[in-house]
Amino acid sequence: MASRVPHVFVILFSVILLAAIATYVVTPGEYDRAEDANGRMIAVDGSYHPVEADRAGFMDVFQAVYTGMTGAADIIFYIFIVGGSFGILRSTNVIEGAVGSISKRMAGREKLIIPVLMVFFALGGAMLGLAEETIPYITILVPLMLRLGFDSMTGAAVVLLGTSAGFASAFMNPFTVGVAQGIAQIPVFSGMGLRLIMWVVFVGVSIWFVMRYADKVKKDPQSSITYDSDLTRKEKQSPTEQFVGLTGRQKLVLTILLATLVVLAIGVSKLGWYLTEIAGLFLLMGVLMGIVSKLSLNDIAEAFIEGCRTLVMGALVVGVARGILVVLQDGKIMDTILYGLANAVGSLPTSLTAIGMYFVQCLISYIIPSGSGQAAVTMPIMAPLGDLVGVTRQTAVLAFQLGDGISNIFTPTSGYFMAGLALAGVSWVKWAKWLLPLIICHYILGAVFVTIAHLIGYQ
Structure with missing residues (x-):
């Protein structure tokens, strides 16, 4: 029997399960939060500290979906x-x-x-x-x-x-x-x-x-x-x-x-x-x-x-994806992940920190075909991460937008795109070979615009 790409809900629930397991493995910790000039609560750089563990229980995994739905209402x-x-x-x-x-x-x-x-x-x-x-x-x-x-x-x-x-x-x-x-x-x-x-x-x-x-x-x-x-x-x-x-x-x-x-x-x-x-x-x-x-x-x-x-599906994906955030936050490991990403991205040259975020978004787009769903999964992490590594939130959104959008007519996991090729009578293999030069060009253009946005402090 031919293998099938897992449904996006299967992928997201699996990630919720992995997040719950991570609460038993990852060291819990938190950043102090302070209000910025725009009234947003942001993580204070250098304030990360360990806290007492609050591990996810069996029912927490299932309740996270409902809590995520209400949080993303x-x-x-x-x-x-x-x-x-x-x-x-x-x-x-x-x-x-x-x-x-x-x-x-x-x-x-x-x-x-x-x-x-x-x-x-x-x-x-x-x-x-x-x-x-x-x-x-x-x-x-x-x-x-x-x-x-x-x-x-x-x-x-x-x-x-x-x-x-x-x-x-x-x-x-x-x-x-x-x-x-x-x-x-x-x-x-x-x-x-x-x-x-x-x-x-x-x-x-x-x-x-x-x-x-x-x-x-x-x-x-x-x-x-x-x-x-x-x-x-x-x-x-x-x-x-x-x-x-x-x-x-x-x-x-x-x-x-x-x-x-x-x-x-x-x-x-x-x-x-x-x-x-x-x-x-x-x-x-x-x-x-x-x-x-x-x-x-x-x-x-x-x-x-x-x-x-x-x-x-797109709307519900937003809610289920928010369930991942619920488990990470309740388990007090969300900030630990931010701390690790901040160190990884922060170790890059300043001009490449935004490109690192763009690269991550490009990879995630091949796993989560829904743009709204990818925003729900990544932006709660990427926005505060940007605060920590000196990337504006507007640039973080741009990195998501390009990382999500470019792959939409190339990846075979995109249902609407494959349906369009079927209606046109064009095979994916022929389309992919024909389009590959342009897709590479789009990814390069995306990297250029993300870099420009970072350098100008895009707001």
């Missing part, structure tokens, strides 16, 4: 409400309409449709945290790319790579940047300037990579990595297939979305909005979208529930 319900609101957005079919409208407008300018659509999906990844939600558009774009003289690889890349580049370098993704900054206790969506520059660079390099390949396929179809399978697909393609544009109501929905993002930017930058206000804004957005789309109240409710349903 604000983040969990934020994810549900925002996800439900996006469910209403998806039910209006506005993204399908926008893709169709772009496709019609770009007729006769085939090559330009690639950067236009990739920017469109990159904005969705950067501003709305779209990932799984973009998979259905592969079924639209693969036939379109074949019709325009490209191949299935190009169609899959426009969606997957466009979304992922935007997601990894996001400037206001509510599910990664928002959650991580919330846990790190820094203003949500702060530090947007550097992230905008990073987004332009990541998306620009990704567009160049795809267009270079697409141009090669356009000139010589047999150079396509998916040439044989595409021949069969083209034979089955309907010559009368149409791509519908935006309706009048969908244009109103798009206007509401843009207005929401403007209000969101003003709220978090000028009014000090946090999770409660942001969740309320997105809920209002969803309701207004449903009303202008002439959905019944029941349909709006059902779309909201469906949106929540797609994020159940």
